[in-house]
Amino acid sequence: MLSIGEFSKISHLTLKTLRYYDEIGLLKPAFTDAKSGYRYYNISQLETALLISRLKTYLFSLDEIKVILINWHDTDLFQVKMKTKQENLTQQITIYSSLLKKLELDIQLLEEEKNIMGYLDQIDIKLVDHLTFNILSQRKQINISDFLIHFNELFSKVVFEKLTPTAKPLAIFHSAEYVPENYDVEIAIPIVEAINETKVFNPGICAMATLIGSYDELPSIHTKLHAWIEENHYKLNGTPFEVYQTDPHTTLEEHNIIEIYFPIK
Amino acid sequence: MLSIGEFSKISHLTLKTLRYYDEIGLLKPAFTDAKSGYRYYNISQLETALLISRLKTYLFSLDEIKVILINWHDTDLFQVKMKTKQENLTQQITIYSSLLKKLELDIQLLEEEKNIMGYLDQIDIKLVDHLTFNILSQRKQINISDFLIHFNELFSKVVFEKLTPTAKPLAIFHSAEYVPENYDVEIAIPIVEAINETKVFNPGICAMATLIGSYDELPSIHTKLHAWIEENHYKLNGTPFEVYQTDPHTTLEEHNIIEIYFPIK
DNA sequence: TATAGAGTCTCCTGTTAGGGTAAGGTCAAT
DNA sequence: ATTGACCTTACCCTAACAGGAGACTCTATA
Numbered sequence: 001m002l003s004i005g006e007f008s009k010i011s012h013l014t015l016k017t018l019r020y021y022d023e024i025g026l027l028k029p030a031f032t033d034a035k036s037g038y039r040y041y042n043i044s045q046l047e048t049a050l051l052i053s054r055l056k057t058y059l060f061s062l063d064e065i066k067v068i069l070i071n072w073h074d075t076d077l078f079q080v081k082m083k084t085k086q087e088n089l090t091q092q093i094t095i096y097s098s099l100l101k102k103l104e105l106d107i108q109l110l111e112e113e114k115n116i117m118g119y120l121d122q123i124d125i126k127l128v129d130h131l132t133f134n135i136l137s138q139r140k141q142i143n144i145s146d147f148l149i150h151f152n153e154l155f156s157k158v159v160f161e162k163l164t165p166t167a168k169p170l171a172i173f174h175s176a177e178y179v180p181e182n183y184d185v186e187i188a189i190p191i192v193e194a195i196n197e198t199k200v201f202n203p204g205i206c207a208m209a210t211l212i213g214s215y216d217e218l219p220s221i222h223t224k225l226h227a228w229i230e231e232n233h234y235k236l237n238g239t240p241f242e243v244y245q246t247d248p249h250t251t252l253e254e255h256n257i258i259e260i261y262f263p264i265k
Numbered sequence: 266m267l268s269i270g271e272f273s274k275i276s277h278l279t280l281k282t283l284r285y286y287d288e289i290g291l292l293k294p295a296f297t298d299a300k301s302g303y304r305y306y307n308i309s310q311l312e313t314a315l316l317i318s319r320l321k322t323y324l325f326s327l328d329e330i331k332v333i334l335i336n337w338h339d340t341d342l343f344q345v346k347m348k349t350k351q352e353n354l355t356q357q358i359t360i361y362s363s364l365l366k367k368l369e370l371d372i373q374l375l376e377e378e379k380n381i382m383g384y385l386d387q388i389d390i391k392l393v394d395h396l397t398f399n400i401l402s403q404r405k406q407i408n409i410s411d412f413l414i415h416f417n418e419l420f421s422k423v424v425f426e427k428l429t430p431t432a433k434p435l436a437i438f439h440s441a442e443y444v445p446e447n448y449d450v451e452i453a454i455p456i457v458e459a460i461n462e463t464k465v466f467n468p469g470i471c472a473m474a475t476l477i478g479s480y481d482e483l484p485s486i487h488t489k490l491h492a493w494i495e496e497n498h499y500k501l502n503g504t505p506f507e508v509y510q511t512d513p514h515t516t517l518e519e520h521n522i523i524e525i526y527f528p529i530k
Numbered sequence: 531t532a533t534a535g536a537g538t539c540t541c542c543t544g545t546t547a548g549g550g551t552a553a554g555g556t557c558a559a560t
Numbered sequence: 561a562t563t564g565a566c567c568t569t570a571c572c573c574t575a576a577c578a579g580g581a582g583a584c585t586c587t588a589t590a
Binding site: 009010012050053057078090092107111216222223226230 | 277314371
Binding site for chain 2: 569
């Protein structure tokens with residue numbers, strides 16, 4: 001039997017950590033003195049401690065580790081979990097690498113004594129008098145990550161009802177605030193026919209900017225548009241909408257072209 | 266002036282986030298109605314919000330971002346911080362990559378239906394009757410990461426006092442528990458001369474295992490040694506110590522050879 | 531056997547960056 | 561005047577512990 005201090009010394013887990021693992025039921029001492037509350041571990045528990053430490057380095061959460069320990073006989077489960085972690089780690093590395101690239105671009109800008117927010121000045125804003133469309137649309141509260149799924153629904157409707165698209169698809173944003181899991185959005189396709197499910201979309205005069213690349217730059221575009229509207233003494237007049245010039249199914253994210261429109265007066 | 270909801274929609278920061286940033290003083294609304302408590306932002310603050318979001322993706326903490334914003338005129342400071350982050354990210358990526366490699370090795374073991382903790386069985390333990398040494402030593406509470414620094418101090422003492430080393434340097438661990446920042450360790454060098462600063466080190470009979478590679482495997486070695494001592498009905502008799510067979514200054518981490526000794530009876 | 535000092539106990543608070551929810555006040559349009 | 565959308569504060573919750581206080585227990589020595 002090892003006291004908690006001895007166990008700590010051997011396993012290289014701190015006292016705090018061991019007590020915490022006891023509390024959450026991850027690694028309970030083999031024996032706890034009911035009177036004094038002293039914890040006593042046996043030697044074989046050191047191996048469990050080692051396993052926990054190892055899984056921790058692989059970025060498993062303690063909850064995940066607990067599940068693995070409880071089902072330690074189930075090697076298949078363990079293998080699956082390990083492979084999932086492998087994918088997670090690989091993904092993390094790619095994410096970090098692309099972050100690093102962007103960061104290095106910014107550092108380069110700084111070294112050339114340019115403004116790091118300078119890319120904002122390169123966003124070009126045009127005043128357009130948007131056309132009137134006959135649209136087939138669907139307004140829903142959706143999770144932004146399911147965006148494409150809902151669009152596909154609408155696409156299939158166009159096909160099955162044999163309607164004739166007349167311009168690129170668009171999305172109208174009704175959401176008052178930004179909550180990614182619950183976006184109030186109306187997806188629409190301009191079509192030739194006027195059936196009872198279609199309606200007329202006529203935003204009037206608009207400020208427009210073009211987004212090329214990742215959706216992450218959307219707040220920049222919005223910022224720029226708002227600043228422009230204020231500078232030019234216009235006022236927002238209706239809900240913003242976006243027109244998708246490229247097909248997200250076949251276009252790489254960095255080549256996406258999306259036009260952002262703000263109706264103004 | 267933008268209400269918090271409008272500002273949220275444009276900046277893609279949630280209401281909670283904006284209120285939190287107000288609370289911690291990272292991004293305070295340009296105007297707060299004293300009566301109603303309503304927050305109002307102006308358009309130019311959108312750009313600050315964008316900057317914050319961007320720095321967040323680079324893994325700056327909100328505290329760090331705050332410092333950057335406060336000293337926004339100080340481009341040198343910003344550049345330094347950015348370069349530090351760049352290093353951090355690069356390091357993270359190398360760490361993750363080496364983790365991934367280890368994880369993949371483990372997965373391979375699993376696929377060969379071997380025990381993932383099997384490496385423990387390959388640790389070889391020998392019973393040795395350790396020699397008696399005359400040692401020059403220094404016992405201190407140190408941070409484990411400063412280990413080498415303290416060793417170098419002792420080395421220089423050997424040189425300046427013109428003493429004659431007679432065996433590899435060693436470290437004796439007195440710490441009762443594991444607290445990396447506060448390790449009670451005695452570093453020592455066996456020498457020929459017996460001066461008044463030296464003492465005799467005579468651990469007696471010991472169980473010994475050899476660690477090759479990273480220090481991370483130390484808990485495994487300790488675990489194995491303790492299990493071995495129990496199995497063979499010995500008892501610990503004194504404080505463990507380590508002998509450094511390779512020079513950490515000139516040896517790659519993965520080629521380090523360290524002998525771990527547990528005095529027993 | 532008494533005692534000192536090392537070891538251990540529980541309990542409480544703090545950390546990051548907000549999320550969730552409740553109860554209530556405010557704004558703008560009808 | 562009312563309604564419904566919008567906004568407010570306040571409280572509790574997250575993961576994986578760290579730090580510290582105050583009290584209890586164990587063990588080695590005198």
